[in-house]
Amino acid sequence: MSGPSRLVVLAGPTAVGKGTVAAAVRAEHPEVWISVSATTRAPRPGEVDGVHYHFVDDAAFDRLVADGQMLEWAVVHGTHRYGTPRGPVEEALAAGRPAMLEIDLQGARQVRATMPEALFVFLAPPSWDELVRRLVGRGTETAEERERRLATARLELAAEPEFDTTIVNHEVRAAAAELVALFGLPAADATRRD
């Protein structure tokens, strides 16, 4: 790699912990800007509009796409649409902020086509069994939804060689530290306990 990256695209199968790792990066490095996606799925308990996602209806999503405001978008797990609003990404990069997108494989492929200078990072589970355990443990999906997500996860795991680098998510803080290093940011104080 030529040097630290300004735009990191983090992808990986469902329930691998992308959101948790991204949050851990932000906790130590608030200067890292993380894109807030738009989605047509309903909020889960505790999710806040504009913070976790921009929750929009189908008509609003259609408009964003038609107006060219999506950097990428995809139907994920065969159900809802998710996409990255283009403007905020361009603003963050123009301001020189390290920026991160946490998106699915289809979205990562689209960004690869338009922004090949980004660094594409695959977040992998320690094992298939562990991935299943995390998905079931999360308890936010119905059995049918879980099956659909696991089917997508098998396909996504097979795409790992397309990525520039892989981080195995054994433990959140260690995975976050690896991501931080890819940005060329200083490591967090290892003596901190909070």
Ligand code: 5GP
């Ligand atoms: P969840 O419904 O669990 O929040 O997210 C489901 C999947 O959608 C995850 O794999 C996540 O990476 C993906 N996702 C979230 N935001 C975006 C986005 O803006 N674009 C794409 N292509 N995928 C997204």
